[in-house]
Amino acid sequence: MTRYAEVIGDPIAQSKSPAIHNYWIERLGLDARYDRQLVAPEGLSDYIASRRADPDWAGCNVTMPHKLAVMPLCDRLDSLAERIGAVNTIVREADGTLTGFNTDAAGFLEPLQAELAKSHYFRMARVLGTGGAARAIVVGLLEHGVTLVLAGRNPDKARAMLEELDPTGEHHAPPLDHFADPTDFAFDERDGCFDLVVNASPLGMEGQPPLEFDFSHVPPGSVVYDIVTAPLETPFLQEAQAKGYDTVDGLAMLIGQAAAAFEKFFGTAPPRDKGDARLRAVLTA
Structure with missing residues (x-):
């Protein structure tokens, strides 16, 4: 029988996951094969129970609104998923048990790995947004x-997240509108530093208010990263490029997290040409 995986959510028609996985x-x-399945919140438990009994089902990716609700339906949680507090990938093990993972962090970090492999005397990231992706x-x-x-x-939400995840860290939680107005802050010498600015919010997405x-507010030499995928070239990224910053778009995280899930589902790494150029062409056609 054909082994299959799928992505579940409500709504689900907009998901690019089937195009990515079926390409690989x-x-x-x-x-x-890799499918998409509309699963309403009230049907989530029945869906998991029916798929658990199917030996051809490799697992599923999980999108909104189920990333929290599926956690108690798994038999085991990977330690990273537990720390993040959300599951975006469920794998059916050979014995029929279900393990919950979160591949979002790995997908986000993938395009930054070469830089993070270097030694820095200081690393700072300005992250805009406090939702599940930001976490x-x-x-x-x-x-x-x-x-x-x-x-x-809500700066209180940001502060609570930081205190939960790294209570001894020297982090900061300003209001989002702090970054809307110009600053005359004089950044110090940035040689040897890693600076990152991330839009982890839906602002700038089609149908959403602008960022x-x-x-x-962006130090010299920063990497500017926007996880929004529609449009792919957001005004935020366009301005960053015009000012000469290195940029990373939302497809990088989307493809990266999918690659980590694909290997868990099908037991082999997906084919990745340089920059995923061919896959990007499929997704943006």
Whole structure:
């Protein structure tokens, strides 16, 4: 029988996961498929129970609104998923038990690995947003010794997240609108530093309000990263590019987290050409 995995959520029609995984399946010639499945909140428990009994089901990716609700339905949680407090990948093990993982942090960090492999005397990231994606990003960055400035519309929520995840760290939680107005702050010599600015919010996404951000808050030599995928070239990234910053777009995280899940589902790494150029062409056609 054909082994299969799928992505679940409500809504689900917008998900790019089937295009990504089926592209890799075709490239590898696997007897497998990857589907999408609309699962309403009230049907989540029944869905998990029915799939658990199917030996051909490799598992599923989990998107909104189920990333928290699936956690008690798993038999085991990976330690990183437990720390992040959300599951985006469920794997059916050979004995029929279900393990919950979170591949968002790995996907986010993938395009930064070469830089993070270097030695720095200081690392700082300005992360805009306090939702589930931001939490995975914060955990991933903390694993690499990054000092955080976590900005949200509710600074108390940002501060509580930082105190929970790294209570002894010297992090900061300004309001999001702090970054909307210009600053005359004189950044010190940045040689030997790693600076990152991340839009981890939905601001700037199609149908959402714009991200109000003034680039006087960005240190020289920073990497500017936006996890929004529609549009792919957000005004935030366009301005960063115009000012000469290195940028990372939302497809990098999306493809990276999918690659980590694909290997768990199908037991082999997906084919990755340089920069995932061919896959990007499929996704943006």
